[in-house]
Structure formats: C-alpha cells, structure tokens
Amino acid sequence: xxxxxxxxxxxxxxxxxxxxxxxxxxxxxxxxxxxxxxxxxxxxxxxxxxxxxxxxxxxxxxxxxxxxxxxxxxxxxxxxxxxxxxxxxxxxxxxxxxxxxxxxxxxxxxxx
Amino acid sequence: xxxxxxxxxxxxxxxxxxxxxxxxxxxxxxxxxxxxxxxxxxxxxxxxxxxxxxxxxxxxxxxxxxxxxxxxxxxxxxxxxxxxxxxxxxxxxxxxxxxxxxxxxxxxxxx
Numbered sequence: 001x002x003x004x005x006x007x008x009x010x011x012x013x014x015x016x017x018x019x020x021x022x023x024x025x026x027x028x029x030x031x032x033x034x035x036x037x038x039x040x041x042x043x044x045x046x047x048x049x050x051x052x053x054x055x056x057x058x059x060x061x062x063x064x065x066x067x068x069x070x071x072x073x074x075x076x077x078x079x080x081x082x083x084x085x086x087x088x089x090x091x092x093x094x095x096x097x098x099x100x101x102x103x104x105x106x107x108x109x110x111x112x
Numbered sequence: 113x114x115x116x117x118x119x120x121x122x123x124x125x126x127x128x129x130x131x132x133x134x135x136x137x138x139x140x141x142x143x144x145x146x147x148x149x150x151x152x153x154x155x156x157x158x159x160x161x162x163x164x165x166x167x168x169x170x171x172x173x174x175x176x177x178x179x180x181x182x183x184x185x186x187x188x189x190x191x192x193x194x195x196x197x198x199x200x201x202x203x204x205x206x207x208x209x210x211x212x213x214x215x216x217x218x219x220x221x222x223x
Binding site for chain 2: 004040041042043044045048056090097098099100101102103104105106
C-alpha cells in the first residue's frame with residue numbers, strides 16, 4: 001500500500017466524452033503530480049501542484065485539465081481526447097518537491 | 113528534454129545469479145538520482161534516492177552506486193529471486209526538482 005490511490009484503474013472513452021481521473025494521497029504530502037506513460041516510452045511529467053497551486057505544465061494540450069481542490073486530491077479532467085492519448089496515467093505525491101515521489105497504480109486509458 | 117538512458121532494455125537471469133544494469137544521465141544541474149522498482153499492475157516503488165558522488169545504497173539484495181561526474185549509476189541484484197522480476201526505472205532530478213525518467217530495464221528471473 002503506497003498511500004496513493006487512483007480511480008478508475010481502467011477507462012475506455014470516446015473522443016467526444018468527458019471523463020475525470022481521480023488521485024488521492026493519504027500521506028500528508030504537499031506536492032502532487034500527473035505523469036503519462038505512452039506505449040514503449042518513459043514516464044513523462046505532465047503537471048505539478050505544490051501546496052494546491054499549479055507550478056508546472058509540461059506543454060500539455062488543453063484537452064487535459066488538472067484540478068487540485070486540496071492537498072490530498074488531484075483530478076485530471078479529460079475532454080475531446082484523441083486516440084493517441086491512450087496511455088497509462090500515473091499520479092504521485094511527495095512531501096516537498098525535492099523529495100521522493102510516491103506513485104499510485106495508474107489509470108489505463110483507452111480512447112476510441 | 114533530458115537524456116536519461118537505461119541499458120540493457122531487458123535481461124533474463126537465472127535464479128541465484130547476480131546481475132547489474134546501468135543508468136546514464138546528464139552530469140550538469142544534478143540534484144539527485146532516483147531508482148524505482150515497478151511490478152506489472154502495481155505502483156512504482158521507490159528503492160533509492162542518491163545525491164552525492166560516490167554514494168552507495170543497499171536494500172536487502174539490491175544495491176546501487178552513483179557517479180555524478182561521469183553521469184552514471186549502476187543497480188545490482190545479488191542472488192536473483194523470482195520476486196525480483198520487475199522493471200527498474202531510474203530518474204534524474206535536476207536543480208528544478210523535476211524527475212526525468214529512463215525507459216527502464218525489465219528483469220525476468222527464471223526459476
């Protein structure tokens with residue numbers, strides 16, 4: 001149990017759908033992250049939130065919209081995605097930006 | 113985009129044998145080097161965080177070394193067991209505290 005949970009674990013959506021990924025951390029951490037892993041590629045940082053404020057947007061298309069309502073929860077809202085957005089989306093948290101990041105198990109997303 | 117390379121991409125090891133693999137990373141703006149172990153359908157698990165040149169860390173049968181001047185880290189598994197089968201990721205953390213991951217080395221231990 002890493003203390004970072006993600007729901008749903010699997011998601012299939014059409015290109016016109018709107019869906020949201022949820023991440024929750026039970027570790028009392030101040031920083032939260034979204035990563036993407038496409039097939040046969042390394043994990044790629046998407047967004048960083050530090051004390052609920054977004055501090056990094058790694059040139060992510062606007063069809064991905066993050067939200068951090070409090071320091072324990074992080075959402076990724078998905079709208080009009082493309083098939084190439086199919087990937088594993090991982091959430092992570094850390095006490096401070098420079099410290100070890102703890103990961104959730106990921107959401108496997110398929111866009112049809 | 114930072115160049116973090118891991119080699120080999122995959123390896124097969126006989127149970128009981130020892131093995132090692134490499135992570136290479138930029139030698140400038142270095143803050144830390146992280147190693148993770150990732151089993152299929154599970155969360156990546158933090159193994160080590162290494163910050164100082166010459167650092168050596170150990171956790172059970174797994175150990176790691178760090179050379180920040182030449183930009184490489186080795187991870188060693190001694191006496192491999194089937195439960196060591198996983199993908200091992202290294203990640204470079206620069207002075208901006210962002211993690212740049214390698215593609216991983218997938219280890220399969222044959223009984």
